[in-house]
Every structure is written in structure tokens, then in C-alpha cells.
Amino acid sequence: MRITIIGSGYVGLALARHWRREGQHQISLTTTRAARLESLHGQADRVLLTRADDPDQLRQALEGAEVAVFCQAPRGDRLVDPGVYRTTYCDPFVALQGLLQALPALSQIVYAGSGSLYGDTGGAWVDEDTPPQPRDGHGEVLLEAEQLLSACRSPQRRVCVLRFGALYGPGRDLLRRLTPLAGTTRAGGGQEHCGWLHRDDAVGALAAAVQQGWDQTVNVVDDEPCTVAMLMARLADATGLEPVTWRPHEPDAAARPDRRVSNRRLHQLGYRLQHPRVVFPRLVALDDALLGAVSARAAASGRRRMNHNLHHHDDAVQRFLNALQPGTYVRPHRHRRETPGAGFECFVVLQGSIGLLVLDAAGLVIHSQRLQAGGPVHGVELAEDQFHTLVALSPDAVLLELKQGPYRPTEDKDFLASFPAEGTPAAAAQERCWRALFEGDGR
Ligand SMILES: NC(=O)c1ccc[n+]([C@@H]2O[C@H](COP(=O)([O-])OP(=O)(O)OC[C@H]3O[C@@H](n4cnc5c(N)ncnc54)[C@H](OP(=O)(O)O)[C@@H]3O)[C@@H](O)[C@H]2O)c1
Known part of the structure; x- marks a missing residue:
């Protein structure tokens, strides 16, 4: 199959490598930065400089493609304003709608979306039939992006939206991210549930969506929604690190939305997760993040x-x-x-x-x-x-x-x-x- 992957970041590049190893498809891969072109050669059959919100560049990237996989995300700090979110997620699908006539070979569009558009349900379960309740402008943009994409569906063209959980894996290691919290005292109870997703399952689900021609919205999260408190307890268990002391009555300004995302449809489609739950290796990395966190606690302490x-x-x-x-x-x-x-x-x-x-x-x-x-x-x-x-x-x-x-x-x-x-x-x-x-x- 001829496949174009829009976006060669954490997920897009891993997907290109996966298909490259399998050797069964002809892959085009995009970046917005000329400086990355050279390093991406060898990862795909064709590498293009593409801003997906630019109709001409998008047409060029999708020319002849049978499948388009959208893995774009705002660069750098994800806490960009909703305007940048719109340019990244909605504008490419507006452009795509205008190009469909000129892309007769395109029979499937797959989009790496996000479960964050479910908003905060106070910990209640949600599935693909639950109406999304975006809790801010970013979530509204993600919902609009999905709606724009759905409008591209036709009897000849399947549209699959995968709503990802929070990504972790090589390079976005949970052990490294959470270790600095060990032994600290934190506001709130850490009781908000989050669906996690290992990068290899993000790749696996995207590959399955293409291979099996999925034509619907599918939550792609692991089997067990976890709270930060659960993760920290599991981390302490695996590594012997000190637990977090929670102050449940103190409001946590950085509290995450609380929701439990069901992956039942993913299972029904026959996908078997490689990482059904977050597992910590039994080790503590003495890395810069940990040293920095302990130093900061030393600076804040009277001693x-x-x-x-x-x-x-x-x-x-x-x-x-x-x-x-x-x-x-x-x-x-x-x-x-x-x-x-x-x-x-x-x-x-x-x-x-x-x-x-x-x-x-x-x-x-x-x-x-x-x-x-x-x-x-x-x-x-x-x-x-x-x-x-x-x-x-x-x-x-x-x-x-x-x-x-x-x-x-x-x-x-x-x-x-x-x-x-x-x-x-x-x-x-x-x-x-x-x-x-x-x-x-x-x-
Ligand atoms: N990270 C998470 O926890 C998470 C959670 C839920 C869902 N997701 C979704 O998963 C998908 C992939 O995320 P990721 O972590 O792989 O992202 P990432 O590592 O930040 O990579 C994003 C890629 O998108 C490209 N890009 C940015 N703006 C673009 C534009 N206007 N047109 C075309 N390409 C553009 C970037 O180009 P450059 O090569 O120039 O940088 C980069 O290659 C995203 O759709 C994201 O929303 C992620």
C-alpha cells in the first residue's frame, strides 16, 4: 500500500520504522522542518517538507496515497494557545476536505486523536458513544477536528479516529517522569484517573487500523485507568522509593481531569495490547531529573x-x-x-x-x-x-x-x-x- 504519514514525531516516526521493518508498504513521511529532512531519509521511501495546513503542500504529500495517517501535534510546549491548536488540528482537515476530489486513490484516513476531549467526568467511565465534553478551548479544537475529519467519510473512503491515552515509552519514560515525585508532599489526593498508552501500542493500533481497514472511532488506552496515587504506590513498590505524602484537603491547582476511558471496542476489534498496564522496572535511575528534584527540595528546606x-x-x-x-x-x-x-x-x-x-x-x-x-x-x-x-x-x-x-x-x-x-x-x-x-x- 502507498501510505503517507503526516508528522514524524514520537508516534509518526515509530510507525514509519515499524512499517519499514515489515517492508510491506511504500511510506511517505513528513516534517515541517528542513533541518530534519536529512535525518529522516532512510526512515521512509519519501520524505517531504509539509505543513498540513497548507493545501498545496498537503496535496503534494498525499498525491497517489491510498492511506493517510495524521500524527501531527503542536511542536515543543504542548500548552500552546488554542489558535496554534486550531492551525495544527483543524486547518489540515479543512484543507483535506478541499483536496478530496483530487485524491481519488485515497481510501482511508486515520487520525491519531486524543481522549482528552472527553473532559472531566469525575471518574465516570466513558466510551466512544459518550458525548465529548471538552473542558477548554483545546478540547473544543480537538472535537472540531474530529468532526471535520468525519465529513471526509464516503462509501469509498473510510475514516478512523484513534483516541489515544497519555503516551509513554522509550524517550518518554514514566519511571523518569515520576521518580522525582517520590518522597515529596503534594496537594490533593492524586486521585484523578488517566488512561495511559505505551508508544508501541499507539503504533500497533495505527498499524491494525490500516491493515484491517477500521472505519470508526476507537479509544486506544491501556486496560487499567490509573491515578497518579496508584502509579506512585506501584513505583514505590517496585523500586523501594519513598511514597508520596498526599494532602487531600489542599486543592491541587495542577489536577488533571478525572475520567476512565474504556477500551472495550479496541478489544472487540481484536487488538491485543502489548502493554495492558503500566509496569515499572525494579530500578531507580539516578538521572538529572532526580538529582534536580532533590536539589530543589534541599534549596527549599530550612537545613x-x-x-x-x-x-x-x-x-x-x-x-x-x-x-x-x-x-x-x-x-x-x-x-x-x-x-x-x-x-x-x-x-x-x-x-x-x-x-x-x-x-x-x-x-x-x-x-x-x-x-x-x-x-x-x-x-x-x-x-x-x-x-x-x-x-x-x-x-x-x-x-x-x-x-x-x-x-x-x-x-x-x-x-x-x-x-x-x-x-x-x-x-x-x-x-x-x-x-x-x-x-x-x-x-
Ligand atoms: N503525547 C501524548 O501524550 C498524546 C496523547 C494523546 C494523543 N496524542 C496525539 O498523538 C499524535 C502524535 O503525537 P506525538 O507525541 O507523536 O507528537 P510529536 O512528537 O510532537 O510530533 C508531532 C509531529 O507533527 C508535526 N507537525 C506539527 N505541526 C504540523 C503541521 N501544521 N503540519 C504537519 N505536521 C505538523 C511535527 O513536525 P516537525 O517534524 O517539524 O516537528 C512533528 O513531526 C498527535 O496527534 C497527538 O495529538 C498524543
Whole structure:
């Protein structure tokens, strides 16, 4: 079949690759940016520079095509104004209506639409027969786009609208997106349901729609509408990350619309989801998003530092991120263990720069060491009974700490009593003094 895919973004490009691997169709693929043309060559038989809202460019892209698959979306920030939404979603279908006479080979139009036009149903189930209730101008544009497209249907031309759920998958990883929320306190209850869709099922459903000639509207979401609270609990379960503390009585300004979208028709059509529910791998990525989120929490905290535990309290080895901001005061201490000599403490700097001061029992600094992401000294391993303290030498400094567990809050630290307690003016002065020791140390 000769197929034109309008839009070569997350979904369009993955679909082109899928059909390329299968080798059964002749694929044309479009982009609006000349700079992308070269990288797209090899992904399709023909690559075109096309704005679908421009009738001439759209005609050129669809010339000879038997199937058109529309996968366009506003570029960059999706929170563009409804006017840009209209240009992206409605204008191409207005243009298409005017071109149909000139496209006699076109026997099917498939559109990657969105379930967001159902609006907020307070968590009630919706299916394809439920009248959409767009909750804003964006939703109204999406509804109008579907109506414009439906008007293209004829006995010779099938029209299929796939209403997608929220997309995730490679490059739009839910683990990465949600991990920074672990251990935070959030307004609302996180109780709004959302239908999720793995990118491979978006591609799979589009391919099935073409292969089987679907001629209707079909919700394409996974089997289990999930709330953010459910996802976060599942994430905590899989990875051991700390759960979110919800404040149900505090209104959440960023609350998502609440609806449960049924995929019964998708099943009836015989499509088997590859990812029927969101599953988290049992791992925690120590990535920039997580380091950034923990640093932000450190900056907002009165102590100017924040731990993000990777371990459970009773684990034999404690593993955690420790984000420090300049000004944080770590009272000199050592760690003592139930079995003397069995302890260890290891710091590795993942981001920014930290000053380590090693002290003797009298409080004299016997060694200072700058630890820095990227080196030359990345981290240290300290003996269990060695007194020490840390200062942040850059904003957003983050350590990975490993030390022997289990954690006993009352016994964990043996402080050097000669140094001021945290939160006092003397402590603040002491911290500045220690930080000054690293000034002009060559880096
Ligand atoms: N992301 C989600 O969670 C989600 C949820 C529900 C539904 N959907 C729907 O799924 C579809 C695909 O989304 P996606 O995530 O793959 O989008 P995407 O990655 O943002 O890619 C959008 C593509 O559309 C192209 N485009 C933008 N404006 C255009 C125009 N006026 N004419 C022609 N092409 C245009 C872009 O061109 P360039 O190559 O020049 O950038 C890009 O190739 C969209 O229809 C979207 O509404 C997405």
C-alpha cells in the first residue's frame, strides 16, 4: 500500500520504522522542518517538507496515497494557545476536505486523536458513544477536528479516529517522569484517573487500523485507568522509593481531569495490547531529573540539605542521595556500629562540588578534600570512627552515600560536642569558616 504519514514525531516516526521493518508498504513521511529532512531519509521511501495546513503542500504529500495517517501535534510546549491548536488540528482537515476530489486513490484516513476531549467526568467511565465534553478551548479544537475529519467519510473512503491515552515509552519514560515525585508532599489526593498508552501500542493500533481497514472511532488506552496515587504506590513498590505524602484537603491547582476511558471496542476489534498496564522496572535511575528534584527540595528546606533514600530503614546497607546547598551545616560526627570495625561510609559526588573535612577527636581539621563530579577526586571511603563534616562548595551539590545499616536514628551519629548545634548563629559562622578553607584551592 502507498501510505503517507503526516508528522514524524514520537508516534509518526515509530510507525514509519515499524512499517519499514515489515517492508510491506511504500511510506511517505513528513516534517515541517528542513533541518530534519536529512535525518529522516532512510526512515521512509519519501520524505517531504509539509505543513498540513497548507493545501498545496498537503496535496503534494498525499498525491497517489491510498492511506493517510495524521500524527501531527503542536511542536515543543504542548500548552500552546488554542489558535496554534486550531492551525495544527483543524486547518489540515479543512484543507483535506478541499483536496478530496483530487485524491481519488485515497481510501482511508486515520487520525491519531486524543481522549482528552472527553473532559472531566469525575471518574465516570466513558466510551466512544459518550458525548465529548471538552473542558477548554483545546478540547473544543480537538472535537472540531474530529468532526471535520468525519465529513471526509464516503462509501469509498473510510475514516478512523484513534483516541489515544497519555503516551509513554522509550524517550518518554514514566519511571523518569515520576521518580522525582517520590518522597515529596503534594496537594490533593492524586486521585484523578488517566488512561495511559505505551508508544508501541499507539503504533500497533495505527498499524491494525490500516491493515484491517477500521472505519470508526476507537479509544486506544491501556486496560487499567490509573491515578497518579496508584502509579506512585506501584513505583514505590517496585523500586523501594519513598511514597508520596498526599494532602487531600489542599486543592491541587495542577489536577488533571478525572475520567476512565474504556477500551472495550479496541478489544472487540481484536487488538491485543502489548502493554495492558503500566509496569515499572525494579530500578531507580539516578538521572538529572532526580538529582534536580532533590536539589530543589534541599534549596527549599530550612537545613539546606535533603536526603533521598534508596534503601529501607532495615537494609544492611544504606544507600541515599544527599543534596547539599551552600550554607548547610553538618555538625562534625562519626558513625559507630554495634560491631566495632564493621562500619563503612562512602561518598561519591554525582553533581557539583563538596568539601570534606576530616577532624581529630579534639576538633582539629587534619585533612581537607574537595570532592567533585568529574574529578579529579570523585569521592572517598571513610573509616567508621573517623570524625568528619561536609560543606557544599557549589549550588545543587549531590552525593551518593553508602554506609552500613540498619539505620538507628538515635545511635547513628556520635557528634563532636565542642561544635555548635545545628540552626544556631555560631553554626552558620562555623560553616562559612570551613567553606573559606577551600577558597583558592585551585579549582
Ligand atoms: N503525547 C501524548 O501524550 C498524546 C496523547 C494523546 C494523543 N496524542 C496525539 O498523538 C499524535 C502524535 O503525537 P506525538 O507525541 O507523536 O507528537 P510529536 O512528537 O510532537 O510530533 C508531532 C509531529 O507533527 C508535526 N507537525 C506539527 N505541526 C504540523 C503541521 N501544521 N503540519 C504537519 N505536521 C505538523 C511535527 O513536525 P516537525 O517534524 O517539524 O516537528 C512533528 O513531526 C498527535 O496527534 C497527538 O495529538 C498524543
